[in-house]
Amino acid sequence: MTSSTMPINESDAKSSAIARAKRLAPDLAARIGSTPATKFRGNPDIFGRLVADHDEHRALIAMIEQTSGDSPDRRRLFDEMVKEMQAHAAAEEQALWSVVLRNPDTTEHGRHAVAEHKQIDDLIEELQEADMASPGWLRRFAALKDKYLHHIREEEQEQFVAAEQHLSEADLTHLRAVFNRRKQAEKAMAA
Template sequence: MATTAKAKPPKEAKATAIARAKKTAPDRAARIGSTPATKFRGNPDIFGRLVEDHDRHRALFAMIEDTVGRSPDRKRLFTELVHEIKGHAAAEEQALWSTVLRDPETTEDARHAVAEHHELDEMFADLAARDMASPGWLRRFAATKEKYLHHIREEEQEQFVAAEKHLSDRDVRHMRSVFNRRKAEEKAGAKVEKKIKLKA
């Protein structure tokens, strides 16, 4: 396995992720509890970096729950969450899941993760097309949050653990060189799509 950067302690990595989320709306609470539930952070340049993003997403979800109606904070935080998750998911697919797909022992994990990314895209597009001030919007937002938390729990506790066992040094070098660059590019180009797809 290739030499890796020194891992941040989990508390420090989590605090960094929350601080980044808080820049979007500093007065909003970002209560994400004791996450990450898993102690696994793996290679700090790859899996540790992905988990740090997940912590940021958890914080953004919590901050949106601390808003009301069509407030500027809710709109700003929702836009940041969508851009952040779209950029993360696309970069994760390019850096990690494209590599993992090649190994028959981990192909199914990669397919499952990518399918859930697309399902989440549809849920966010549906939310974006609806009235943020309605009680129905909050119910849908809660369902989207639950789906996302389920998705990242699977990644952190099962899929990342399995994937790391099968990565070569070359795979690690590829992922290290690709993820941060692609995340920035994908996030910058992300759009909040508005498309009602789910039943009322």
């Protein structure tokens, strides 16, 4: 293994993800608290990469919760969260779930994950259309938070574990390359 593919410990992996989120609003705390147990956090391969994104999303959510009204911090953090989540989901669907859906042993996990991505997109769209300063926006945001945290907990504890058991080394190499390329392209289109 090269130094760029060496696993890092769970605490360092989580700290790195939080630091990426904090670059947008350094004065806001990004307390994500305990996270679901997963063997993938800190792993340099595809599942560890996905968990790192999830941890960054958790931090962005925690930071948004500290904002109020239609403030510059709330708008900047929310816009970044949306861009990150949508790029992540598109890349994850193309890289991971497209492969998982082809295997009868894991098809249901893939269907479930993709269906939840759609539900999360719908909640994001509602938030984008709502007045950020209204109490209704915060209620919708709480619903998004609950749905998203449920979704990534399932992925990290169940779906990734099941998928990993059915993927070859060639699959994993392909998934990593496709995910990284697709996520970069999605973020570039959103900019």
